[in-house]
Amino acid sequence: MSFLTSEQLKQYEEEGYVAPIDVLSKEEANEVKEEIELIEKKWPDELEGLGRNYIHLISPVFDKVCNNTKILDAVESLIGKNILICGTTLFVKNPNEKGFVSFHQDAKYIGLEPYNWVTAWVAITDANEENGCMRMWSGSHKNDLQYHNQKFDENNLLTRGQTVENVPMNETKPVILKAGQISLHHPKVVHGSGLNKSNDRRIGFVIQSYIGTNVDQVLGKMYVQQARGEDTFKYHEHVVRANELMNQEGAQIKKKANEELSKIFYSGSSKIGKY
Numbered sequence: 001m002s003f004l005t006s007e008q009l010k011q012y013e014e015e016g017y018v019a020p021i022d023v024l025s026k027e028e029a030n031e032v033k034e035e036i037e038l039i040e041k042k043w044p045d046e047l048e049g050l051g052r053n054y055i056h057l058i059s060p061v062f063d064k065v066c067n068n069t070k071i072l073d074a075v076e077s078l079i080g081k082n083i084l085i086c087g088t089t090l091f092v093k094n095p096n097e098k099g100f101v102s103f104h105q106d107a108k109y110i111g112l113e114p115y116n117w118v119t120a121w122v123a124i125t126d127a128n129e130e131n132g133c134m135r136m137w138s139g140s141h142k143n144d145l146q147y148h149n150q151k152f153d154e155n156n157l158l159t160r161g162q163t164v165e166n167v168p169m170n171e172t173k174p175v176i177l178k179a180g181q182i183s184l185h186h187p188k189v190v191h192g193s194g195l196n197k198s199n200d201r202r203i204g205f206v207i208q209s210y211i212g213t214n215v216d217q218v219l220g221k222m223y224v225q226q227a228r229g230e231d232t233f234k235y236h237e238h239v240v241r242a243n244e245l246m247n248q249e250g251a252q253i254k255k256k257a258n259e260e261l262s263k264i265f266y267s268g269s270s271k272i273g274k275y
């Protein structure tokens, strides 16, 4: 049983995130890293641009992470026992590139309401201040959704380069994780991350998000999988789990899911970004 302790629940409630939580062994995290490298080698375009989303639909290794009991126990502690996996994204920062993530709130453009959902950030490599780990504006989830300046910066790993300006850096905290650990963060907590100044890749596999079955998609369509419990609301289309790397069915669903996700992310925007 890996349900959150009262101390962890208190951290989430007060700060808008909880970390670190031990989930995968070093070997398991490395297996995930090798899966990425294999896909990049065999299908060089698959994880480019929008393709960084929904890798769990084409890879049994990633599917297994999404259904990991330790993660689901922790998630259940926050959103209850009826849990859907509604999306995943790879946030990769290669050394010598200028990738960063501006301060933002996940809830701003994702259309998931009510906010009975939580994002799991799984460290596939270590994440620290040198290689650009996330920083959370502690307690900011207690505020409403904030104004986001849409900057469409080419090095910004977010869709619109959406940015909450003037974040008080002294109120932010680094989320330092070892490979295999996770953090869980609230839909409204303001967070971002800086450059990777190390010589290695920094890889985060982000399950964004685990949603309660009572959460609807108010901007478009989503493809989900039941992780726990049952779905009596039936707001979303349920799809099969990956059972073989890059099989035709999984690859087709991934493509379709990404087309729909793009409509959601850019809803009301006159400009489309890289992701």
Ligand SMILES: O=C(O)CCC(=O)C(=O)O
Pocket (backbone or CB within 6 Å): 091, 101, 106, 119, 121, 132, 133, 134, 191, 192, 193, 204, 206, 208
């Ligand atoms: O990987 C990062 O640096 C940022 C990821 C992020 O913004 C998120 O998981 O919501």
